[in-house]
Amino acid sequence: MKKYVSLRIGNVISFLIDKKAFFLTFVFFLAAFFVILVSASVGEVMISPVQVFQTIFGIGDGTNELVIKQFRLPRILISLLVGMCLAVAGGILQNLVRNPLASPDIIGITGGASAAVVLFLMLFSDKNHSLTVSIHWMPLAAFIGAAVTGICVYLLSWKNGVTAIRLVLVGIGISFLTKALTTLLMIKGPIYQASQANIWITGSVYAANWSQVKILFPATIILLLITVVTVRTINIQSFGDEIAIGMGNRVQLTRFFLLFLGTALTAVAVAFGGGIGFVGLIAPHIARKLVGSSFGLMLPISAFVGALIVMLSDLLGKTIFLPHEIPAGVFTSAIGAPYFIYLLMKHRNI
Amino acid sequence: MHRLYTHELTFAYGQNMIIEDLNLTIPTGEITVLIGSNGCGKSTLLKSLARILKPAGGSVLLEGKDIAELPTKEVAKKLAILPQGPEAPEGLTVLQLVKQGRYPYQNWLNQWSKEDEELVFRALEATRMSELAERTVDSLSGGQKQRAWIAMTLAQNTDIILFDEPTTYLDITHQIEILDLLFELNMKEKRTIILVLHDLNLACRYAHHIVVLKDKNIYKQGKPEDVMNVQLVKDVFEMDCKIIRDPIFGTPLCIPFGKGRNINKVGIQHGKVDVR
Numbered sequence: 001m002k003k004y005v006s007l008r009i010g011n012v013i014s015f016l017i018d019k020k021a022f023f024l025t026f027v028f029f030l031a032a033f034f035v036i037l038v039s040a041s042v043g044e045v046m047i048s049p050v051q052v053f054q055t056i057f058g059i060g061d062g063t064n065e066l067v068i069k070q071f072r073l074p075r076i077l078i079s080l081l082v083g084m085c086l087a088v089a090g091g092i093l094q095n096l097v098r099n100p101l102a103s104p105d106i107i108g109i110t111g112g113a114s115a116a117v118v119l120f121l122m123l124f125s126d127k128n129h130s131l132t133v134s135i136h137w138m139p140l141a142a143f144i145g146a147a148v149t150g151i152c153v154y155l156l157s158w159k160n161g162v163t164a165i166r167l168v169l170v171g172i173g174i175s176f177l178t179k180a181l182t183t184l185l186m187i188k189g190p191i192y193q194a195s196q197a198n199i200w201i202t203g204s205v206y207a208a209n210w211s212q213v214k215i216l217f218p219a220t221i222i223l224l225l226i227t228v229v230t231v232r233t234i235n236i237q238s239f240g241d242e243i244a245i246g247m248g249n250r251v252q253l254t255r256f257f258l259l260f261l262g263t264a265l266t267a268v269a270v271a272f273g274g275g276i277g278f279v280g281l282i283a284p285h286i287a288r289k290l291v292g293s294s295f296g297l298m299l300p301i302s303a304f305v306g307a308l309i310v311m312l313s314d315l316l317g318k319t320i321f322l323p324h325e326i327p328a329g330v331f332t333s334a335i336g337a338p339y340f341i342y343l344l345m346k347h348r349n350i
Numbered sequence: 351m352h353r354l355y356t357h358e359l360t361f362a363y364g365q366n367m368i369i370e371d372l373n374l375t376i377p378t379g380e381i382t383v384l385i386g387s388n389g390c391g392k393s394t395l396l397k398s399l400a401r402i403l404k405p406a407g408g409s410v411l412l413e414g415k416d417i418a419e420l421p422t423k424e425v426a427k428k429l430a431i432l433p434q435g436p437e438a439p440e441g442l443t444v445l446q447l448v449k450q451g452r453y454p455y456q457n458w459l460n461q462w463s464k465e466d467e468e469l470v471f472r473a474l475e476a477t478r479m480s481e482l483a484e485r486t487v488d489s490l491s492g493g494q495k496q497r498a499w500i501a502m503t504l505a506q507n508t509d510i511i512l513f514d515e516p517t518t519y520l521d522i523t524h525q526i527e528i529l530d531l532l533f534e535l536n537m538k539e540k541r542t543i544i545l546v547l548h549d550l551n552l553a554c555r556y557a558h559h560i561v562v563l564k565d566k567n568i569y570k571q572g573k574p575e576d577v578m579n580v581q582l583v584k585d586v587f588e589m590d591c592k593i594i595r596d597p598i599f600g601t602p603l604c605i606p607f608g609k610g611r612n613i614n615k616v617g618i619q620h621g622k623v624d625v626r
Binding site: 003004006007008011012013014015016095098100228229230231232235236238239240241242243245246247248249250288289292293294296 | 397400401402421422423424425426427430431432433436437438439440441442443445446449450451453454456457458459460461462463464466467484486506
């Protein structure tokens with residue numbers, strides 16, 4: 001028991017704390033903080049970390065304040081939150097379908113959001129290719145697309161209840177359907193929109209601003225809190241239906257709820273970050289490698305790993321090809337795709 | 351009072367009827383073993399008893415109430431089941447696995463109460479898994495793995511425990527080890543244990559009560575020494591055999607007929623032992 005500490009407060013609160021997981025969570029928290037600082041100081045204008053601190057606490061000069069507070073910070077925060085949401089969504093879905101290869105992109109939720117965004121750009125453009133409604137509505141379109149797809153996947157998987165394997169297979173089918181729809185809409189639409197849609201689909205956080213943070217921040221906090229409360233229930237899903245039922249879990253109800261939670265997390269993430277791929281696949285997997293598959297232990301680490309991946313991808317995207325910016329999604333996919341193949345090779349029996 | 355029984359239980363997979371109008375009372379505080387040929391519905395019956403499968407008709411009653419209508423978490427505090435060939439998520443430790451057995455008693459804030467700790471450690475001790483508590487389940491041998499799962503079921507602290515073929519894939523040493531463990535649980539703590547087993551001889555040795563299934567219903571039930579005979583084995587398993595008393599334990603021992611080396615001067619003709 002040297003690896004654990006029991007924490008008990010009265011008869012209401014009690015936890016068994018895994019020292020290693022606790023320590024690693026702290027390490028990743030510090031790492032995330034460090035990346036935030038670096039990301040706030042580099043870019044077209046270089047600002048020293050000291051000045052970054054000064055600016056954040058309101059004692060820096062005006063130019064720095066503009067660059068950091070108006071441009072960099074919202075973008076960093078959006079990356080952080082998007083990464084967390086995608087990672088947690090991935091972890092939930094992987095436990096739900098009992099397969100480490102599941103993720104929001106693979107079961108079609110991200111694809112549904114992409115199709116909705118392209119549809120949005122097409123429906124609300126006039127003949128001069130300018131939008132007839134504000135671009136601020138685009139996240140809403142993405143959210144609706146993701147949610148509708150999540151519901152479709154669930155309903156189509158229903159046959160006297162939903163089994164994990166049917167959920168994956170239907171999800172993969174729907175995912176391809178949304179891709180076909182996206183391509184069709186892009187070909188039918190004007191070229192101008194195709195490039196705009198493409199950047200969105202790849203996933204980027206260029207356009208981040210404080211009003212987005214104001215929506216994404218509380219949404220993320222609420223969804224993460226719900227996840228924390230349901231950790232035990234998510235955990236027991238990974239033991240399979242028979243054991244979960246035997247332990248007194250209402251499996252069908254839980255499955256519906258968890259798909260809903262995973263979809264909501266993905267939907268808020270893609271609404272502001274676009275179709276950033278593979279984060280939901282890799283982050284939980286890295287966390288599981290570090291602390292094992294107990295969901296309560298891997299959840300915080302997975303969230304920070306997801307945040308780090310997106311923040312670092314955006315950092316690379318805005319620095320290495322200066323003055324050009326590369327969407328963060330390019331880097332997440334560049335790391336993610338080979339990693340996915342590695343996972344497939346390692347789990348040949350899946 | 352009998353705590354667990356079925357009333358005209360019927361179960362079907364689609365059009366395929368598996369169990370029909372089955373009435374079974376599980377003797378409280380005893381070991382009951384379900385036997386029968388492959389596909390006779392032993393596992394189906396066991397899973398229905400534990401509400402994992404929903405019956406097409408009839409009901410399973412726990413303390414006089416329909417198990418389907420009781421809150422499932424309350425059922426989980428009275429009845430535990432270990433399914434056949436369970437699989438743990440990758441990288442899970444034995445302690446984490448056994449702790450899972452406390453699920454019906456926990457909530458999101460209260461996940462490691464003193465009682466949880468006590469029962470988890472007691473379960474680890476009873477299954478001799480304390481030393482291995484921090485190992486991952488994937489790294490254990492077959493027998494150890496099964497003991498870890500049994501520990502999880504014990505941590506659930508229920509009076510009734512169901513096991514679906516707990517000895518499958520284990521060598522003879524570990525089969526006996528597991529059955530001894532269950533036997534002790536029954537002896538020391540008077541837990542009601544229900545098992546599905548394939549080995550007739552082990553079934554006769556460890557069961558107080560044996561339930562033989564055939565043709566969607568119970569063919570016969572009772573004490574193994576009263577129930578087991580040549581005709582039963584022939585009817586249920588379509589096999590000829592000789593039943594003798596176990597020279598050590600005195601329980602029925604079934605010697606199947608068939609081919610094989612015969613170094614005795616005893617032959618088998620027309621399903622009868624023939625001493626030359």
